[in-house]
Every structure is written in structure tokens, then in C-alpha cells.
Amino acid sequence: MNDQAISIRDNLQDIYKDVYTTEALTALSALAHFNTRIKDVMATRMQRRATRQQSQTRINFLDAASTIPGTAITVQDARNGNFDGAVIPADLQRQWIQGTGPAAKPNAPVENSIRNVAYALLSGADGWMFDGEDALGQITTMSLDNQRNLKLAIHKDPLFLKVAEQVASEMNRWAKSFLGRETIADWKTQLDFTTKIFRARGLHLDDRHIRDANGVAIAASIVDATLYVVNNYKALQEAGSSIVLYLPKIQTAEEAGVWNELLSALENHVGLEIGAIKVYVLVEQLEATHQLMEIRAVLGKHFVGFNTGRWDYINSVSDAMAWDKTFINPNIEAITMTYGYMRNYEDRVRRAVNTPDKNGNFALWQGGMEPNIPVGSEEGVSASMKKAVAGAEREQREGASGKWVAHWKMVQIVRPVWEKIGAANQLGREFPRLTYTQQDADGLILIEPAPTDIRGARNLLSVALQYGNAFGQGMQAAALKPADFFGNDDILYLMEDMATGEIRLSILWEWMHKGAILTEDDLETGTKAGAVFSEALYQKLLDQEYDKLLKAANKDVYDASKTTTLPIAREIADVYMVSEVKPPWFIDLLNINLNNTDLAIAKQRIRLYMDTLINQGTRITENLDFIC
Missing domain, CATH: 1.20.1220.12 (Malate synthase, domain III)
Structure with missing residues (x-):
């Protein structure tokens, strides 16, 4: 395709006409102008990084008297909760366990590739974040395979239902051998249990298949969000499900504002109410931890919660402090969520979500990733599963309303931590309000003694x-x-x-x-x-x-x-x-x-x-x- 707004490489429009539908292409063309804005804020991001490294200065908090760039919201209003936030929809009220993973496999036919979606929706997870970003391969046309498989599953295509029935039997055999019981009583009913969530690629990444009218690679965020929403919003709404995205790699409230404008424009284009698309924000960047309330305020009625990921966050702290010869991380195994700067990061997130907006609405805190897989020796699996459960128990005690797992087999192992408590979430649990002192900033880069070997x-x-x-x-x-x-x-x-x-x-x-x-x-x-x-x-x-x-x-x-x-x-x-x-x-x-x-x-x-x-x-x- 080659029109005034976008061009698609090779013959992909024909091969993926079920993904690149007329409606989706019209929406992409209408939103393509956001590409210039995104490229501008990414250039600003790189300049900020370069300036900090050249001047050897740390990230700090925004001036409370200033206005968040690109918005009319003052920093102080955001910190005080003086903004309209979101009411948490029914299917996000209880998200004890969210699984994560892609909806496609590399170089696989659809009936094999789509098994990923079946495992996810039959796992018993309260939500599943189908990944278009960190966990999704990008060779050949995998981003489009991912979109295709999600559309087939959400629309309950006969091919998907056939695969799901087969996968359910396999999962029950595993569950009976490992847990001593089957976990899927009725596979068709089970498919409706899990909230579908999609993680778009971050503003810093480009799509591999589309360019804008200026011949510039279009931001992957525009493509991912548009294709997912346009192709699936009607089916999701008819099923009584929310339209939910995870937004990754946001560094500043200004960048969150670009997302907010993009999503609002997408809602206007397809005729949805503003705020119909709900978003979680992954707090993966040190700079974002300095602007949590500002990010909440800017995203307004779209925002439902934060997620505290471990790996990307460690990377962002390392990158932000690359200029400082005294800042050296220890062995990666030592940098747990209770380590130095990680402990302070998590504490700020839980304070931010439990600060009410002007209507008394709180937000959700989804805990971090459990990467273990119950495959190995009996002793190894036993030790790793105890560690996984202990990690979940710690997060629950600290105030998380749920956590992530990286494999469907972990859902039934970790979910009981929240089942025992029984509460749907921990919205509004009382924590001290955020403060913005030099001591707070220092805590976010706190290195503690640990092995380096x-x-x-x-x-x-x-x-x-x-x-x-x-x-x-x-x-x-x-x-x-x-x-x-x-x-x-x-x-x-x-x-x-x-x-x-x-x-x-x-x-x-x-x-x-x-x-x-x-x-x-x-x-x-x-x-x-x-x-x-x-x-x-x-x-x-x-x-x-x-x-x-x-x-x-x-x-x-x-x-x-x-x-x-x-x-x-x-x-x-x-x-x-x-x-x-x-x-x-x-x-x-x-x-x-x-x-x-x-x-x-x-x-x-x-x-x-x-x-x-x-x-x-x-x-x-x-x-x-x-x-x-």
C-alpha cells in the first residue's frame, strides 16, 4: 500500500489483509501524523540523556510549580491528586495473576503458533498480557502473526476453538501429574475467564513494515495500538470485556502525554468514549519513578495501574548512572526487589497508586515478574517453587494486588497466595504520601554492598x-x-x-x-x-x-x-x-x-x-x- 499517509512494504497488505483491514488502514492513516511528535520526544529523550552524561548530573524531580510539558496540568496538581482518574472496570478489579507472553511463535503455521493464546486463556490467569514488545520476536512478520492470532482468538474463530480444545487436554494431563488435579473443567467456559491485555511496543521502537508520508519508519506504538484496538474493540465490548493495554518504557510525563493524545485520537476515530481504552504503565525507567503522579495525571481516565518490573528498571538505572564511576551494580542475582534502589522504587510505586485522585479513585499495583518454570529435577523444582511463592507472598504483604508470571504452568502455583487472602485487590491501602526530597532521589540510586565476582x-x-x-x-x-x-x-x-x-x-x-x-x-x-x-x-x-x-x-x-x-x-x-x-x-x-x-x-x-x-x-x- 502506498497512499499519502503510510506505505507498507512488499505485498504484506495482501498477505495480512485480515490484519491490515480497510478500517485498520484508515485509522493508521489518520493517526500517522503522531509519528512526527513521537520522533520529537524521542530526540528530546536522547538529548536529555546526553546532557546528563556530559554534565554528570543525576535525574531529579520536576519543579512543583511548573507545568507538565505538552499539557495544562501543573506538577503540584498532579502530586496532590487534583485530576480526573479512572474508575477500575469490573474485569480488572481482580487481577491476582497476570501471565505474560507472545501470541505467536517464529516460523510456525497458524494452528501451531496460536497455541500460545490457548495456553494463556486456559491457564486460569486473571489476565494475560499478550506481548507485542519484549517477549515477541520480530523476525519476518511476527508482529503481524501476533495480531492475527489475537484477532482469531478474541473473535473465537473455529480454528482457534479447535486448537484450544486440544491444548486443554494437554494442560489437564500436566496438571494432574504435577498438581494432582485437573485445572480445566470446561474449556469453553475457561476461555472467558481471563482478561485479554495487549502490550504495545514502546515509543522508542519503529515498526518494521510501515513508513509515513515522509518515508520515515512509523513508530511501532502507533501501529501496535491501532491494529489491536481497531481489529478487536467491538468483539471485546460484545463479550463484556475491557480494552486494555500495557504501555512500556515511558520515561517522563511528557511521553505519557503523547500516549494519552494518541489513545484519545484513536478512541475518537472509532467512536469510543474518551477513557474507554484502559492502560497499565510499566514503571521500567528511573526517570519515570521521579514522575509517577505526573504520569497518572496525564493519562487521566485511561490509567488503571502501575507494574513494577525488575529487569528493565535495573537497566534504566544503570544507563542513567553510566557517567558516575562510583555507581556499580553487583551480581545480578543480588539485585532483588528488596535491594537498595529497587526497594525504594517499589515503595514509591505503591504510594503513588494509593494516592486518590480528586474523585477518590485509586489505582492498581501489579507486582513484578516470576521467571521460574517448573521443569527440572524434583529438588530443583521444589526449591524454585518455594522461592516463587515466597516472592509472591512478599509482594502481597507489601500491597500489590497481584503479580506476573512468565509461563502458564506457574499460574496455579502462585495464584493461591492471593486466593488465601480472598480480597479482590488492595486499592486504597494506606501508605504515606510521596515526598520529593534529595533523600528520596538518593534512595532511587542506592547501591548496597553485595558480591561482584x-x-x-x-x-x-x-x-x-x-x-x-x-x-x-x-x-x-x-x-x-x-x-x-x-x-x-x-x-x-x-x-x-x-x-x-x-x-x-x-x-x-x-x-x-x-x-x-x-x-x-x-x-x-x-x-x-x-x-x-x-x-x-x-x-x-x-x-x-x-x-x-x-x-x-x-x-x-x-x-x-x-x-x-x-x-x-x-x-x-x-x-x-x-x-x-x-x-x-x-x-x-x-x-x-x-x-x-x-x-x-x-x-x-x-x-x-x-x-x-x-x-x-x-x-x-x-x-x-x-x-x-
């Missing part, structure tokens, strides 16, 4: 390499563990997505460029406690960990990837690590190499990206293979 470095590097490899094969969500634990069923695989890939290189970059002091002796490398983590040590570990992956069995590292996507993953990781200028996103370097298995081409693209970043201060975010 060679084992930690190996874990960071091994999983980062494996994740880059999985990404290139179309699996942005993959079950991974460090190579040293391959074959050890006592150590479980964890579901890793783009967020976990981001943070591993981010922490390792800190260690090497800031001279992290190792806290433990290591016999294998001969390093002693007190030694500095050097580039030479990094290169030695890179060679060793990469060699382990080359020698790994096909189960852990696909043999075909060892001469295709794995070498590219190594090149990306190495360029990221040795660069004095820290790349803002690991995903950028992965995205520009999607569908490419030629290392020579990958090197050219990686160099182009880094040269552009260093010399112009801008990111390359478009699909370099776009042929209109």
Missing part, C-alpha cells in the same frame, strides 16, 4: 550471548541459564526476554568501564578478591563462555545457530562492551540485524549504528531491509 560475570556474559542468539532466531522470550549449568537439572531454566538481555550487558559494561572490584577469589581465572575487572579479564571470559556455547548440545544452543546468529550475537555484545560510549539499548543492535545471518553484513550495520550514535547522538531504529 567471576561467577557473576560468567552468568551475565553467558546469558547475554545466548539471548542475542535467541533473538536472532525469533525468540525474544527464551528459557535460558548460564552454560556452566547445562545438564544440571537442579538449576532451572528461567524465562528471559529482551529486558533481561539488556541488563546483563549493562552491568558488565559498568564493571569493565568503571573498574569494579571483585569481592571473591576465583581459582579458574586465578583472580583474587580486590582485583579490578579489566578489559583483558572480560576478553578472557568472552572467549571461554563463547566456546562453551559452541560445544553445547543442540538442546541448549541450536547447532544451526552456531555459524549464523551466534557469531553475530558475539559481535554485538563485544562492540557494546568495548565502546566507551554506552549504547542506550542492546535491542537496537539486535533489531538492525533481524533476518540477517551474514556476519560481514552484521559488522557493517553495527559500525554504522555506533558511528551514528557517537558522531550524531542519534539511534538507527528503522528496518534496514525495508523495500517499499
Whole structure:
């Protein structure tokens, strides 16, 4: 398609005419003008980042007397709750467990790919966030496969119902063997239990298939939200379901305001009331934690809650403090939700949601991700499940109304934590109002003593390499563990997505460029406690960990990837690590190499990206293979 507003590459409009419907294309054309605004706020974001690093200044709170950029709302009004928020709709009142994962699989026919949706909607989760972002692969046309599968499921297409019946039997067999009981009594009824939620890609990412009238790659946020809403809002409303999105990677209230305008324009276009689309915001960015009430106020009647994710947030803190030689994260395993800056971040979120708006409305707090999967030795599974339940119990005690799980098998293991309590949510639980002091700001970057050792470095590097490899094969969500634990069923695989890939290189970059002091002796490398983590040590570990992956069995590292996507993953990781200028996103370097298995081409693209970043201060975010 090529009209005055948008152009779609190749013949995708014909292949995906069920997704690129006339109604959807009309809406995309009507909303395409938001692309310029989004690109402007993303340029502002990069400039803010560069200025902070050059001037070596920390993120701080907004001036209370100022007006939130792009709005007429004052910062003080937002903090006081002097705005119109949302009433929580019935199907979001109880969200004890939300599962997360994509609605499609890479290189799979529809009847196989759509099984992801069946597992989700039959799991017993109160809600399922079908991911268009961190967990959804982007090779070939996976973003469109994801939209297609969701439409088929939401409209209860006969193909989906046939697959769901088969999947229900499989899930019951597993449940009987693991839990001692079946979990699905009537599969058709069960399909209606789970609230459907969709996570669009963030403002910082571009769609791979559409450009605007100026030939600029259109923001993925516009495409994802528009296709999902236009194709499904009628069916959702007819079923009595809310239209719900998760919004990722928001850094400022100004960016939230762009989302608010986009969603309001979409509602106007299709004839929905303003506020009909409800949104959760993932608090994944340090800057956002300084503007929580401002983000709530700007999103107004759209906003229903915050989610406290672990991985992306750690990455954002690391990135924001890249200039500070004294800020060095410890081993990633030490950075739990009770660690230093994470503890303070979570506390601010729960205070923000429990501050009423001017009509007395509160918002929801959805706890973070449980990445464990109950697959491994009996001892390993038992220990990991106890840990998962304990984590859920802690979040429930702290005030969360529910949490996330990364695999459908975890739903029935973790959900009983909230079932025992029985309350639908913890809306309005009393916590102190937010304050905005220097002490508060310091707490959001609080580093506490914890191990920084060679084992930690190996874990960071091994999983980062494996994740880059999985990404290139179309699996942005993959079950991974460090190579040293391959074959050890006592150590479980964890579901890793783009967020976990981001943070591993981010922490390792800190260690090497800031001279992290190792806290433990290591016999294998001969390093002693007190030694500095050097580039030479990094290169030695890179060679060793990469060699382990080359020698790994096909189960852990696909043999075909060892001469295709794995070498590219190594090149990306190495360029990221040795660069004095820290790349803002690991995903950028992965995205520009999607569908490419030629290392020579990958090197050219990686160099182009880094040269552009260093010399112009801008990111390359478009699909370099776009042929209109």
C-alpha cells in the first residue's frame, strides 16, 4: 500500500489483509501524523540523556510549580491528586495473576503458533498480557502473526476453538501429574475467564513494515495500538470485556502525554468514549519513578495501574548512572526487589497508586515478574517453587494486588497466595504520601554492598550471548541459564526476554568501564578478591563462555545457530562492551540485524549504528531491509 499517509512494504497488505483491514488502514492513516511528535520526544529523550552524561548530573524531580510539558496540568496538581482518574472496570478489579507472553511463535503455521493464546486463556490467569514488545520476536512478520492470532482468538474463530480444545487436554494431563488435579473443567467456559491485555511496543521502537508520508519508519506504538484496538474493540465490548493495554518504557510525563493524545485520537476515530481504552504503565525507567503522579495525571481516565518490573528498571538505572564511576551494580542475582534502589522504587510505586485522585479513585499495583518454570529435577523444582511463592507472598504483604508470571504452568502455583487472602485487590491501602526530597532521589540510586565476582560475570556474559542468539532466531522470550549449568537439572531454566538481555550487558559494561572490584577469589581465572575487572579479564571470559556455547548440545544452543546468529550475537555484545560510549539499548543492535545471518553484513550495520550514535547522538531504529 502506498497512499499519502503510510506505505507498507512488499505485498504484506495482501498477505495480512485480515490484519491490515480497510478500517485498520484508515485509522493508521489518520493517526500517522503522531509519528512526527513521537520522533520529537524521542530526540528530546536522547538529548536529555546526553546532557546528563556530559554534565554528570543525576535525574531529579520536576519543579512543583511548573507545568507538565505538552499539557495544562501543573506538577503540584498532579502530586496532590487534583485530576480526573479512572474508575477500575469490573474485569480488572481482580487481577491476582497476570501471565505474560507472545501470541505467536517464529516460523510456525497458524494452528501451531496460536497455541500460545490457548495456553494463556486456559491457564486460569486473571489476565494475560499478550506481548507485542519484549517477549515477541520480530523476525519476518511476527508482529503481524501476533495480531492475527489475537484477532482469531478474541473473535473465537473455529480454528482457534479447535486448537484450544486440544491444548486443554494437554494442560489437564500436566496438571494432574504435577498438581494432582485437573485445572480445566470446561474449556469453553475457561476461555472467558481471563482478561485479554495487549502490550504495545514502546515509543522508542519503529515498526518494521510501515513508513509515513515522509518515508520515515512509523513508530511501532502507533501501529501496535491501532491494529489491536481497531481489529478487536467491538468483539471485546460484545463479550463484556475491557480494552486494555500495557504501555512500556515511558520515561517522563511528557511521553505519557503523547500516549494519552494518541489513545484519545484513536478512541475518537472509532467512536469510543474518551477513557474507554484502559492502560497499565510499566514503571521500567528511573526517570519515570521521579514522575509517577505526573504520569497518572496525564493519562487521566485511561490509567488503571502501575507494574513494577525488575529487569528493565535495573537497566534504566544503570544507563542513567553510566557517567558516575562510583555507581556499580553487583551480581545480578543480588539485585532483588528488596535491594537498595529497587526497594525504594517499589515503595514509591505503591504510594503513588494509593494516592486518590480528586474523585477518590485509586489505582492498581501489579507486582513484578516470576521467571521460574517448573521443569527440572524434583529438588530443583521444589526449591524454585518455594522461592516463587515466597516472592509472591512478599509482594502481597507489601500491597500489590497481584503479580506476573512468565509461563502458564506457574499460574496455579502462585495464584493461591492471593486466593488465601480472598480480597479482590488492595486499592486504597494506606501508605504515606510521596515526598520529593534529595533523600528520596538518593534512595532511587542506592547501591548496597553485595558480591561482584567471576561467577557473576560468567552468568551475565553467558546469558547475554545466548539471548542475542535467541533473538536472532525469533525468540525474544527464551528459557535460558548460564552454560556452566547445562545438564544440571537442579538449576532451572528461567524465562528471559529482551529486558533481561539488556541488563546483563549493562552491568558488565559498568564493571569493565568503571573498574569494579571483585569481592571473591576465583581459582579458574586465578583472580583474587580486590582485583579490578579489566578489559583483558572480560576478553578472557568472552572467549571461554563463547566456546562453551559452541560445544553445547543442540538442546541448549541450536547447532544451526552456531555459524549464523551466534557469531553475530558475539559481535554485538563485544562492540557494546568495548565502546566507551554506552549504547542506550542492546535491542537496537539486535533489531538492525533481524533476518540477517551474514556476519560481514552484521559488522557493517553495527559500525554504522555506533558511528551514528557517537558522531550524531542519534539511534538507527528503522528496518534496514525495508523495500517499499
